[in-house]
Amino acid sequence: MVKARRFVLAKHFVGEPKEDDFELVEEELPDLKDGEIRVEAVALSVDPYMRPYSVNHPVGTTMFGSQVARIVESRSEAYPVGKLVVGQFGWRERAVVDVGKQDLTGLPKPYIVPDFKGLSKSLALGVLGxxxxxxxxxxxxxxxxxxxxxxxxxxxxxxxxxxxxxxxxxxxxxxxxxxxxxxxxxxxxxxxxxxxxxxxxxxxxxxxxxxxxxxxxxxxxxxxxxxxxxxxxxxxxxxxxxxxxxxxxxxxxxxxxxxxxxxxxxxxxxxxxxxxxxxxxRWSNRWLEGINQLLQWIVEGKLKYNETVTRGFENMPTAFIEMLQGKNVGKAVVKV
Ligand SMILES: NC(=O)c1ccc[n+]([C@@H]2O[C@H](COP(=O)([O-])OP(=O)(O)OC[C@H]3O[C@@H](n4cnc5c(N)ncnc54)[C@H](OP(=O)(O)O)[C@@H]3O)[C@@H](O)[C@H]2O)c1
Structure with missing residues (x-):
């Protein structure tokens, strides 16, 4: 059995989010079924929308959001072990996910991170995502x-x-x-x-x-x-x-x-x-068109980016709180 940690919403936010609005829980992951993969987070996104969207979710909900994760076990041919995948897997350090299922965000289904010409794969959460x-x-x-x-x-x-x-x-x-x-x-x-x-x-x-x-x-x-x-x-x-x-x-x-x-x-x-x-x-069906153009501009030196990186999965709440306080320049991400 594989142990995994995730953050849940422990209390609804009042004003600025606080550290104790979140709870870190540990669980055992289930065995894989057909069409599922097991992933380990490499980089996770903290985004402003998480604050207003939380209002619509009950206490106890796993915090939602996207991440770049490594596939460590797979029962889906299109998602081979070792590849990096972008998906709406939530604030989870490890997870078992059904890659065929469209989630409620309407964003693209999990996809293998494209070739970023040597740039950091975490950009799949920001300027190339x-x-x-x-x-x-x-x-x-x-x-x-x-x-x-x-x-x-x-x-x-x-x-x-x-x-x-x-x-x-x-x-x-x-x-x-x-x-x-x-x-x-x-x-x-x-x-x-x-x-x-x-x-x-x-x-x-x-x-x-x-x-x-x-x-x-x-x-x-x-x-x-x-x-x-x-x-x-x-x-x-x-x-x-x-x-x-x-x-x-x-x-x-x-x-x-x-x-x-x-x-x-x-x-x-x-x-x-x-x-x-x-x-x-709205542009989910043109997702890679946007990413390819942005990548080309970066390679040509026309587009710059910055990431504000917080280290450690356990610091997700801090990264989120600080992003809302404006401590980030460019994209706020957490690297595990
Ligand atoms: N419509 C969509 O599909 C979509 C998708 C992604 C993002 N968004 C929206 O786009 C906006 C930017 O998102 P992002 O991911 O790029 O976040 P971001 O700008 O990287 O981070 C949030 C920033 O908001 C600023 N901020 C915080 N409180 C503020 C206030 N009271 N007044 C003015 N600015 C404030 C802070 O910068 P300062 O230091 O400058 O205050 C902070 O750095 C957000 O409104 C987000 O919800 C919409």
Whole structure:
């Protein structure tokens, strides 16, 4: 019998998640049936969505999420022992999974990590995986940026935002990013080629935008929601496009009593803006197209990435808590 550890939701979060909201439990894994594989986690993802999604799950649920794992036993020909696989296996150090079963996320079924040309396989959780594709499809398909246009992105130093800003540069746009520390802002302009970046915690956003984007904003990639987004939307040009990716500014709030943001309808009507939300699973059938393009840009030196790595499976809660506090630059991952 193989022993395995997993994290369960011990309490529903109130405000910021805390270490004792999680419980580490140990169990014995069952023997494999046909169509199943046994995996050992190599790298696990911590993502903002885990905070709001937890509300819909009862206490005792295994924390959900994706990981890159090594196949150590297999009763499925398409998933040979020794290969690395990406799947929604949850916060589990070891697991037995049915690879034929589509899970409820609507994301692609477990797949063998493609050839990343020598790059770290953990990128399958970030720039060459879910967050990369969120940036790639969510920005290009919804904002439809044209060369010469001005793009604003919030959550700009995070996994999705840092990729969006660089894709916008690749497409010939002027890019303005907002992030939560001076170090992040410096990274965006000096390393990633953003034209302007601002610390949204210390900057007068209205004034900064008037200077950085005197001709207005054509595309806004919204990762955060709230007042910051309302301020940006008010400075958009006619027929501007807003891709609504997330609202991390509200994730720690009580969902039945969310904070109010300044009204944006006047700008949407007056400027005839188009605002559309999305879930990246919309492009599940084009998953590898996105990953291949992102990989090519990395190989060509056009796209950079950063991972904030926490070591040790037992530190999953810490990595998750710190990511929500903004301690990550680029993708937050846990390496076992
Ligand atoms: N629609 C989809 O399919 C999809 C898929 C993936 C992700 N998302 C969304 O995309 C957004 C970014 O996700 P990610 O994985 O790239 O995470 P991330 O940006 O790497 O990490 C989360 C970041 O949120 C920022 N943050 C925390 N509290 C904030 C607040 N009150 N106001 C503004 N920013 C705050 C922090 O950066 P600062 O230091 O800058 O505050 C933190 O680093 C999230 O809203 C997420 O839910 C959506």
């Amino acid at each position: 879910m967050t990369g594709n969120t940036a790639y499809f969510g920005f290009l398909e919804l904002c439809k940026p044209k060369a010469g246009e001005t793009v604003a992105v919030t959550g700009a130093a995070g996994a999705v935002g840092s990729t969006v800003g660089q894709i916008a540069k690749i497409k010939g746009c002027k890019v303005i990013g907002f992030a939560g520390s001076d170090d992040k802002v410096k990274w965006l302009t000096s390393e990633l080629g953003f034209d302007h970046a601002f610390n949204y915690k210390t900057t007068d956003i209205d004034e900064a935008l008037k200077k950085a984007a005197p001709n207005g904003i054509d595309c806004y990639f919204d990762n955060v929601g709230g007042k910051l987004s309302s301020t940006i939307i008010k400075q958009m040009n006619n027929f501007g496009r807003i891709s609504v990716c997330g609202s991390v500014a509200s994730y720690n709030e009580d969902p039945s009593n969310l904070p109010e943001a300044p009204i944006i309808q006047r700008a949407i009507v007056g400027k005839q803006l188009k605002m559309e939300g999305f879930l990246v699973k």
